Amino acid sequence: ETGVTQTPRHLVMGMTNKKSLKCEQHLGHNAMYWYKQSAKKPLELMFVYNFKEQTENNSVPSRFSPECPNSSHLFLHLHTLQPEDSALYLCASSQDRQGNQPQHFGDGTRLSIL
Amino acid sequence: AQSVSQHNHHVILSEAASLELGCNYSYGGTVNLFWYVQYPGQHLQLLLKYFSGDPLVKGIKGFEAEFIKSKFSFNLRKPSVQWSDTAEYFCAVNAEAAGNKLTFGGGTRVLVKP
Numbered sequence: 001e002t003g004v005t006q007t008p009r010h011l012v013m014g015m016t017n018k019k020s021l022k023c024e025q026h027l028g029h030n031a032m033y034w035y036k037q038s039a040k041k042p043l044e045l046m047f048v049y050n051f052k053e054q055t056e057n058n059s060v061p062s063r064f065s066p067e068c069p070n071s072s073h074l075f076l077h078l079h080t081l082q083p084e085d086s087a088l089y090l091c092a093s094s095q096d097r098q099g100n101q102p103q104h105f106g107d108g109t110r111l112s113i114l
Numbered sequence: 115a116q117s118v119s120q121h122n123h124h125v126i127l128s129e130a131a132s133l134e135l136g137c138n139y140s141y142g143g144t145v146n147l148f149w150y151v152q153y154p155g156q157h158l159q160l161l162l163k164y165f166s167g168d169p170l171v172k173g174i175k176g177f178e179a180e181f182i183k184s185k186f187s188f189n190l191r192k193p194s195v196q197w198s199d200t201a202e203y204f205c206a207v208n209a210e211a212a213g214n215k216l217t218f219g220g221g222t223r224v225l226v227k228p
Contacts, residue, residue: 002157033216042118043204043218056215090158099146099208100165103216105158 003027006091006106013081014114021076021109023091029104031097032074034066037088037108049074050097078111086113118207120219128227129197135190135222137205146208147188148216149179153201161203164188175199197228 004025013019025032034046048056049068063085065077074091088110092103121136139145149161162173169181179190188205205219 002159004157040220042220043206045215045217048215056213058215092158097214099144099210099214100163102148102160102163104160105150107157 002104002106004091004093004104004106006089006109008109009107010110010112012112012114013078015081015083017081018077018079020078021089021091021111023074023076023106025072025074025091025093025104027093027104029093029095030071031094031101032068032071033092033094033103034074034076035090035092037090039087043090047076048097055097081111081113083113086111118205118217118219120203120205120222122222123220124223124225126225126227127195130194131226133190133192133195133199133224135203135205135224137188137190137219139186139188139205139207139209139217141186141207141209141211144210147179147181148206148208149173149177149188149190150204150206150218151201152204152221158204161190195224195226197226200224200226 007022031050036044045058046060047066067075088108090108091106094101094103118139146165148163150158151161152158164171164181172178202221202223204221208216
């Protein structure tokens with residue numbers, strides 16, 4: 001049990017669909033993150049939220065839209081994705097954005113774009 | 115570009131053999147260093163971390179890592195591996211110079227043969 005829960009675990013969608021990924025953390029953390037893990041590439045940071053405010057957008061295309069309604073929940077809204085967006089999307093949380101805080105990861109959502 | 119490098123993509127070894135995984139980074143200044151492990155079918159979890167003090171840090175499951183500042187390295191070691199150490203290992207660096215973004219290496223897949 002990681003304390004960070006992601007749903008769904010798997011998602012298959014067409015390029016014109018709209019879907020959302022959900023992340024919930026039960027650790028009382030204040031910072032939350034979205035990462036993309038593609039085959040043969042390092043984990044890529046996408047977005048960072050600290051105390052519900054977005055503090056980092058790592059040049060992510062606008063077809064990915066994050067939302068953080070509170071410190072425990074993080075969403076990633078998906079719209080008109082491309083085949084190259086197929087990947088494992090990981091959510092993580094940490095106590096805060098200080099550099100020495102380890103991040104706790106969820107199991108990820110494996111996304112396949114048809 | 116500044117980065118985190120893990121030199122070995124795949125390592126295969128037998129039980130009781132010693133393991134050393136290399137990690138080098140290119141950031142100057144203050145860094146916080148982490149090793150994460152991902153066992154088959156499981157989420158990323160923290161193995162150990164370094165942010166100050168003794169450069170030789172001990173983590174869970176008998177792992178240790180040594181921070182050598184002059185070499186920009188943070189190599190992971192285990193004197194005697196077990197079959198259950200089969201996993202993918204990720205080095206990660208949080209650097210002030212990179213705006214405190216956690217940057218991951220490409221990962222090393224370790225297969226321990228029984």
